[in-house]
Amino acid sequence: MSSSKQQPRTLYDKLWDSHVVKQRDDGSALIYIDRQLLHEVTSPQAFEGLRIAGRKPWRVDANLATPDHNVPTTERSSGVEGIADPVSRIQVQTLDDNCEDFGITEFKMHDKRQGIVHVIGPEQGATLPGMTVVCGDSHTSTHGAFAALAHGIGTSEVEHVLATQCLVQKKMLNMLVRVDGELQKGVTAKDVILAIIGQIGTAGGTGYAIEFAGQAIESLSMEGRMTICNMAIEAGARAGLVAVDEKTINYVKGRPFSPQGKLWDQAVSAWRDLHSDAGAQFDKEVILNAADIEPQVTWGTSPEMVTGVSGIVPDPEQESDATAKDGISRALQYMGLAAGKAVTQIQLDRVFIGSCTNSRIEDLREAAKVAKGRKVAGTLKQALVVPGSGLVKEQAEQEGLDKIFLEAGFEWREPGCSMCLAMNADKLGAGEHCASTSNRNFEGRQGFGGRTHLVSPSMAAAAAVFGHFVDVRELD
Amino acid sequence: MKKFTQMTGLVAPMDRANVDTDMIIPKQFLKSIKRSGFGPNLFDELRYLDEGQPDQDNSQRPLNPDFVLNQSRFQGASILLARKNFGCGSSREHAPWALDDYGFRAVIAPSFADIFFNNCFKNGILAIVLKENDVDFLFDRTAENEGYSLTINLQDKIVTTPEGKQFSFEVDRFRQHCLLNGLDEIGVTLEDEDAIRQYELRRKQDAPWLFGQQHY
Numbered sequence: 001m002s003s004s005k006q007q008p009r010t011l012y013d014k015l016w017d018s019h020v021v022k023q024r025d026d027g028s029a030l031i032y033i034d035r036q037l038l039h040e041v042t043s044p045q046a047f048e049g050l051r052i053a054g055r056k057p058w059r060v061d062a063n064l065a066t067p068d069h070n071v072p073t074t075e076r077s078s079g080v081e082g083i084a085d086p087v088s089r090i091q092v093q094t095l096d097d098n099c100e101d102f103g104i105t106e107f108k109m110h111d112k113r114q115g116i117v118h119v120i121g122p123e124q125g126a127t128l129p130g131m132t133v134v135c136g137d138s139h140t141s142t143h144g145a146f147a148a149l150a151h152g153i154g155t156s157e158v159e160h161v162l163a164t165q166c167l168v169q170k171k172m173l174n175m176l177v178r179v180d181g182e183l184q185k186g187v188t189a190k191d192v193i194l195a196i197i198g199q200i201g202t203a204g205g206t207g208y209a210i211e212f213a214g215q216a217i218e219s220l221s222m223e224g225r226m227t228i229c230n231m232a233i234e235a236g237a238r239a240g241l242v243a244v245d246e247k248t249i250n251y252v253k254g255r256p257f258s259p260q261g262k263l264w265d266q267a268v269s270a271w272r273d274l275h276s277d278a279g280a281q282f283d284k285e286v287i288l289n290a291a292d293i294e295p296q297v298t299w300g301t302s303p304e305m306v307t308g309v310s311g312i313v314p315d316p317e318q319e320s321d322a323t324a325k326d327g328i329s330r331a332l333q334y335m336g337l338a339a340g341k342a343v344t345q346i347q348l349d350r351v352f353i354g355s356c357t358n359s360r361i362e363d364l365r366e367a368a369k370v371a372k373g374r375k376v377a378g379t380l381k382q383a384l385v386v387p388g389s390g391l392v393k394e395q396a397e398q399e400g401l402d403k404i405f406l407e408a409g410f411e412w413r414e415p416g417c418s419m420c421l422a423m424n425a426d427k428l429g430a431g432e433h434c435a436s437t438s439n440r441n442f443e444g445r446q447g448f449g450g451r452t453h454l455v456s457p458s459m460a461a462a463a464a465v466f467g468h469f470v471d472v473r474e475l476d
Numbered sequence: 477m478k479k480f481t482q483m484t485g486l487v488a489p490m491d492r493a494n495v496d497t498d499m500i501i502p503k504q505f506l507k508s509i510k511r512s513g514f515g516p517n518l519f520d521e522l523r524y525l526d527e528g529q530p531d532q533d534n535s536q537r538p539l540n541p542d543f544v545l546n547q548s549r550f551q552g553a554s555i556l557l558a559r560k561n562f563g564c565g566s567s568r569e570h571a572p573w574a575l576d577d578y579g580f581r582a583v584i585a586p587s588f589a590d591i592f593f594n595n596c597f598k599n600g601i602l603a604i605v606l607k608e609n610d611v612d613f614l615f616d617r618t619a620e621n622e623g624y625s626l627t628i629n630l631q632d633k634i635v636t637t638p639e640g641k642q643f644s645f646e647v648d649r650f651r652q653h654c655l656l657n658g659l660d661e662i663g664v665t666l667e668d669e670d671a672i673r674q675y676e677l678r679r680k681q682d683a684p685w686l687f688g689q690q691h692y
Contacts, residue, residue: 018682021675022668026649030668032675034686042568044509053662058672061688070507087507087530094509131686138567138591152591154569155511156598156661164665166672168650202494203561206590236564238590259685267685302494323493323559330492421566423503442498442565448527 008277010174011241012209015149015274019132021166031169034131035148036161037117038065038104040095041423042136046159047098057102058165064126064257065099065106067092068116069423073386073413079110088424102162115389115415118142118356122226123391125255129244129271134161139356139439141232144240145225146248147274149209151238173283175208175237176276179216181290186473188366189224190358190437190456192216192288193231194296198306200286205237208284211276212242216290222251223362230357231439234303243275297343297469298441298454300331305441307343309459309471315339334443335451336431344469346453349432351376351383351464352446353410353457355420358437359388361395363457367437368401370461370475376409377467383410384426386418410464422447435463478600479658483581484627485554488544489618495558496565497592501574505530514570515577519545545578549622557614558585563592572599582628584635586611597651598661602630604645613641630656 009017021030043065050056057063070088080096083089092109099106107113113120118139121127133143133150136158143150157167177196197204210232217228225242232240242248249268252258259267294308305328307314316328316339332339337346353359353367364387376383385405387393393415396402402412419426420438422445428434430449437460441452455463458472505517507530516534521527523545525538539546545553556575562585563571572595575583581601586608588596596603606614617637618624627636630652635643647655654661680687 022671024650026653028648028650030665030671032672032679041506045511045569048509048511053660055662085507091507091509128685130683136567136569138565140567152567154567154572154591154595154598156569156595160662160665163662164672165676166665166668168661168665170648202564203587203589206561206587233565233591236561236589263685267683270683302496327493421498421503423506440496440498440565442496444502444521445498448502448521 008279010276010280011147011211011243011274012174016171028168028170030166032166033134033161035126035133036063037121037135038063039069039117040067040091041069042155043158044094045155046162049159050162055163057162060103063104065095065104066114066117066120067095067109069417071109071416072424073416073418073426076109076414112390112394116356116417119360119388123389125252125258128252129248129274138233139230141240142226142230142356144229145222145242147241147244149239172209173207175205175210175284176282177210177212177286178214179288179290180214181216183216183290187293187295188456189220189227191293191296193228194306195293197235197303200235202234202302202304203236205235208237209239209241210237212240217242221362222247223360227357234439244271295459295472299337301334301441301443303441303454305331309343309469311343313337313339313341346433347468348435348463349381350428350434351460352419352434352436353460354386354418355438357439358457359386361392364396364401367457367461368404370458371408372404374408374465376464379467380464383464384413384419385410386413387415389415419446421445435460477658480600480602480630480655482629484625486552486625487555487557487618488550488553489557489615491615493559494561494564497563497568497571498565500571506568506570511573512577514574518574518578554579554581555626556580556583557618558583560586562588564589567591569595572596572601576601606643606645610643
């Protein structure tokens, strides 16, 4: 078939087409999965299911595992044995045992390659352009930054992929989010994705795969694109995508799981087609102007409850829709905030820099730039920096970032998910406000009664220094 | 998987939008390596006044009297009525496991988050999308009438109210088939084992770098 006769296709269409094993007549399709990432929280019941049914993994080499959600971020030389919480310890041990039993490669707690699954996949070259990538974690959308079709799945599907290397799927719709023009200085990928969610809402992308494009997206580094795709799920889209360009190829080159030699050349020539064709049809298009985006801060309990740093906490009385009004009132009550309060007047108790959204080397560099030569405010109880992987930590230490953070009064921790979801010992106390570089400000997310404000790494570092939000654009 | 054919059950209303899976089952309960036992911690932070811990005796904890599932008229409910974007956030399948363990067999809402919606069907829970004004109608009727029950027929894809009103809903044929027959989806997929092997052979020709690359 001549390609010139084909209808122009979106990137998502291409990724879908190349993974269809079988189209079923009921509208569903069997889709082949190239890579599955596994962690300790959503895999134990899947392995147990395999055992009960007497099944084996279809393709052991397609899987890669690491513990991240439960691991302590404090000193951990005593390994799994040293995890104080017995329930967490059993879960991490269970992952080790399952990977051992089924022959799956795992970066264990001690391994310097251990880290948050969505950091280590790309870092290892285990995430490659054109792949389908799944993981029992909704932030699997991160990997779409490499033009991989990547989305979160539940534990039943983790088991399904282990057993069959496939998933039963229905094709999603195509959405294009285009961010035109140049970003202002001090405005980062995190601010862009929060602004997008503020515009389309947390259900705006439900049922869609979102391709992010436009000059502002193209100008982002791979780390920035990962931050954008990471939070596609907070806009309701299971998958986010960015087309392949030179930055993608340069990032992937030479990584441990990346192809080499002739295979590399062959792969690169295939990857160059991983973009939407001119004239490809999207079911929905959203356009933002980069210059309009200021540093963002969430004030409520859903990522769509967001405003620019110059903004104020909204008044529910101004909202006409009853359900939305009720949502704002509830959020303000939970957050302990009054309508009309300036965002810069919100006083903070803790600061968290980390998570699969913002724990990569570039994120740490941005935060360190602000922290350098400054001190964490005395009113703060804690300011945590948690690198996304052992290799990110090592790199940061080589660059002296750890010293900058420590001198400023931040804590410098071991890698893991940490206070993003507070499954380990890192959590907020009831009523505490936290400037967090993570992805969800849901009630109780960072600890029972905790109050989360989502921001970029530089905004978080600045908030740590001043004890309240400040506009990073106004800092030297 | 449990079969779902037809049921009649008491309705409990969860009257807020964007209920996320952190709210359905908070993270401390995700440390379990089992699939069962999550029911007592369903909606934990809304349901109790204290902070819950895994392996705790929940019968001794202070209940939030304002929370809907703590009200006597909703005891034994098996249909959850919800608002838009129900189940957003984390992909944790512990959310449908908790709903199932509590005793819910169906959830009705104007819209669901994709991953949660999918996870329900893997666990014999029927997630039904109805129009927003039909959901409003059901919220009103549930508030006004103690013991308000609905009948759900999956074969015909119809929800019937006590007053005889009927709402039809859509469900993917594959999901309907699996639920009606209580099928093991992995078993169904493995019937296509040959197709998977043929795909792999083709793909190894086109994209050999995707296979057997293990540099560690």
